[in-house]
Amino acid sequence: MSNKENLVSNKCKKCGYLQDISHLRCLKCKNNTFDTIEANGTCVLLTYTILKAPPLEFRDKGSYALGVVQFENGIRALGQIFPKENLRIGMKLKPVYEKICNNLDGNEVYSYVFKLIE
């Protein structure tokens, strides 16, 4: 098992721009103070692609969908989309934290998968 990571973003205190927490300065206004905000609720699919020749760790799947989603508070995240059939831009999804593969050392890898809301 691994510790569940939260889906977070930094929001610039000066201009409100949302960006990944790895950046030390705002990409828009160069300010360096942020509020960390967490994804909440459901998200919508912004864009996706179907990987037909996945990386080695994912070969057991054959193919899968990888997409970008956006939450109600603006946070965007990249991850697998499930199921991969009948995807539509704008469809509602929910984040589920689960095992996504075994890495090449045989260790379990966990991440968010964005799943269709029934």
Ligand SMILES: [Zn+2]
């Ligand atoms: Zn800014």
